[in-house]
Amino acid sequence: MIDNKYLEVLPFSFPTGVQLVNDPFLNKGTAFTKEERIALGLRGLLPPRINTMEEQVERVMGNYYSKTSDLEKYIFLIALLDRNQTLFYRVLADNLEEMLPIIYTPTVGEACREYVHIFRRPRGIFVSANNKGHFSEILRNWPNRNVKVIVITDGERILGLGDLGVAGMGIPVGKLSLYIACAGIHPSLCLPVTIDVGTNNCELQTDPLYFGMQHQRIRGDEYDSLIEEFIMAVRDNFPSALIQFEDFGNVNAFRLLQKYKDRICMFNDDIQGTASVALAGLYAVMRMNSTELTDQKILFLGAGEAGTGIGDLIVSAMQAEGLSQEDARRKCWFYDSKGLVVKDREHLAEHKLPYAHEHKYICDFEEAVKELRPTAIIGVSGTAGGFTRSIISEMAKINEKPIIFALSNPTSNAECTAKEAYLWSEGRAVFASGSPFEPVHLFGKTFYPGQGNNAYIFPGVGLGVVTTKSRHVTEEMFLEAARTLASQVSEDDFSCGNIYPPLRNIRDVSARIALRVAEIAYDQGLAEVLRPDDLDDFIRSRMYEPVYKNYV
Numbered sequence: 001m002i003d004n005k006y007l008e009v010l011p012f013s014f015p016t017g018v019q020l021v022n023d024p025f026l027n028k029g030t031a032f033t034k035e036e037r038i039a040l041g042l043r044g045l046l047p048p049r050i051n052t053m054e055e056q057v058e059r060v061m062g063n064y065y066s067k068t069s070d071l072e073k074y075i076f077l078i079a080l081l082d083r084n085q086t087l088f089y090r091v092l093a094d095n096l097e098e099m100l101p102i103i104y105t106p107t108v109g110e111a112c113r114e115y116v117h118i119f120r121r122p123r124g125i126f127v128s129a130n131n132k133g134h135f136s137e138i139l140r141n142w143p144n145r146n147v148k149v150i151v152i153t154d155g156e157r158i159l160g161l162g163d164l165g166v167a168g169m170g171i172p173v174g175k176l177s178l179y180i181a182c183a184g185i186h187p188s189l190c191l192p193v194t195i196d197v198g199t200n201n202c203e204l205q206t207d208p209l210y211f212g213m214q215h216q217r218i219r220g221d222e223y224d225s226l227i228e229e230f231i232m233a234v235r236d237n238f239p240s241a242l243i244q245f246e247d248f249g250n251v252n253a254f255r256l257l258q259k260y261k262d263r264i265c266m267f268n269d270d271i272q273g274t275a276s277v278a279l280a281g282l283y284a285v286m287r288m289n290s291t292e293l294t295d296q297k298i299l300f301l302g303a304g305e306a307g308t309g310i311g312d313l314i315v316s317a318m319q320a321e322g323l324s325q326e327d328a329r330r331k332c333w334f335y336d337s338k339g340l341v342v343k344d345r346e347h348l349a350e351h352k353l354p355y356a357h358e359h360k361y362i363c364d365f366e367e368a369v370k371e372l373r374p375t376a377i378i379g380v381s382g383t384a385g386g387f388t389r390s391i392i393s394e395m396a397k398i399n400e401k402p403i404i405f406a407l408s409n410p411t412s413n414a415e416c417t418a419k420e421a422y423l424w425s426e427g428r429a430v431f432a433s434g435s436p437f438e439p440v441h442l443f444g445k446t447f448y449p450g451q452g453n454n455a456y457i458f459p460g461v462g463l464g465v466v467t468t469k470s471r472h473v474t475e476e477m478f479l480e481a482a483r484t485l486a487s488q489v490s491e492d493d494f495s496c497g498n499i500y501p502p503l504r505n506i507r508d509v510s511a512r513i514a515l516r517v518a519e520i521a522y523d524q525g526l527a528e529v530l531r532p533d534d535l536d537d538f539i540r541s542r543m544y545e546p547v548y549k550n551y552v
């Protein structure tokens, strides 16, 4: 009957008839075979002619191109996901470069902003402070009992868009679709979660269509006990699941990472995944320019989760190259909403303290660039326009190849555009951005800017962790993920300005990252799966392919 490998992740009782057609995990739509239609009670419920998957893809693409806005394309693709997951992932895997900006940043940001207005059908699990004491029961309502990857948000810092409350659910949904498309994690192993603790967004508090709790965010012990209850509920229901914390406000993100990283299998993507992709970008530049990481001086615009997360991993990478922690930290400088982070400043948040160097206070970013003469500026401020013409020109005066990363999302929040970076540096900038930019034609050359986004990292890390059942996710895994990603950048990528491998290679890149992560899990004694003879083959053979299975 049903393929054994598939059965492992299917619900026990196999539906028939309308129930089967309405089950997005199993539905094949017009591609159900003649035998399946007879055996599974589908005759008459579908148009008579049987389509191949290729024909279905053609129909989907026709519909997709008929949509006149990116948001409509997003709505269309999510509706397909609601009807037929296999077809959705087929289309996504085959058109990843084109569709990533729709199901992920920047369009997912717009979808979150409009979430309560474009809402069709719930996806994932909503846990709410109102249901305190019942989180475990709530997780029992999820139909798949073999969950291995959970992405959770509390909606406080959605991309660079701020507090969107439960409307942030688009982010866990989008991130998990990348686990599936980019690293072949089976869809039924994935669970998106949003925890509703209120919202401080005044518009949402007064929007009659908003469907989260319309009061100020819960803070302090009450908040912590909700998160703790959720963690316990996951342990009871899905004991070996990896939990990815996503888009939490930084008042909670750093604390929760410290609290849970050695207790459960978790990581914070904005702190650690971002760090790894940014470090990979720097490693790739080092290869391109034959320079050393330890020769770099980096000035960050933004000193939050992404910024100090990147700083911390760079420091570890420099230490691995022989620098002392103190010397490595002095290579990283931070500029936040109040100016340069220096020793004399009062009330600095804990995550900034390692970078509060002895230096005069500066409250103009351009002046900080002139004074510190960095080799790289990294934008993680969540605010647009921070890298002005004069700042980029100054970087180009100081450096032959200035490194300019504008990592804030979505596109509207990027510190500068790709065109600005190339134009204002006379085509010498090494540029990457968090959200994609189109190729830029300037100075008789075409530049293909790379996307410095944690999407290059978390799917592969997750695959390595899940396949080995690693008990924790460690810093070494993110360091090694960065090295592996950088090693996949070819001379061709370099020559047209891209410091990341093309997205069309992402499944292979993720498998390579997963292999290194798995090796570390074994080396560090964290893996709970017996080490197979051929680890690479073991990982790749477990990657989900969106093709229809035969049910009869």
Ligand SMILES: NC(=O)C1=CN([C@@H]2O[C@H](COP(=O)(O)OP(=O)(O)OC[C@H]3O[C@@H](n4cnc5c(N)ncnc54)[C@H](OP(=O)(O)O)[C@@H]3O)[C@@H](O)[C@H]2O)C=CC1
Binding pocket: 157, 158, 159, 160, 161, 249, 250, 269, 270, 271, 274, 277, 301, 302, 303, 304, 305, 306, 307, 335, 336, 337, 338, 379, 380, 381, 382, 383, 386, 407, 408, 409, 410, 413, 433, 434, 435, 452, 453, 454, 455
């Ligand atoms: N490309 C990628 O893969 C990723 C990109 N990001 C993006 O990075 C951005 C920041 O995220 P995250 O670090 O988590 O957010 P946080 O809220 O943790 O940090 C934001 C930081 O930016 C600073 N800041 C805000 N406004 C300004 C300003 N005008 N000038 C200088 N600094 C400013 C804040 O200062 P203060 O501390 O004083 O408040 C804070 O230090 C977001 O846009 C997010 O989308 C995040 C993760 C991954």
Ligand SMILES: CC(=O)C(=O)O
Binding pocket: 105, 158, 159, 160, 247, 269, 270, 408, 409, 434, 453, 454, 455
């Ligand atoms: C990419 C990402 O995780 C962010 O912008 O928050």
Ligand SMILES: [Mg+2]
Binding pocket: 159, 246, 247, 269, 270
């Ligand atoms: Mg994020």
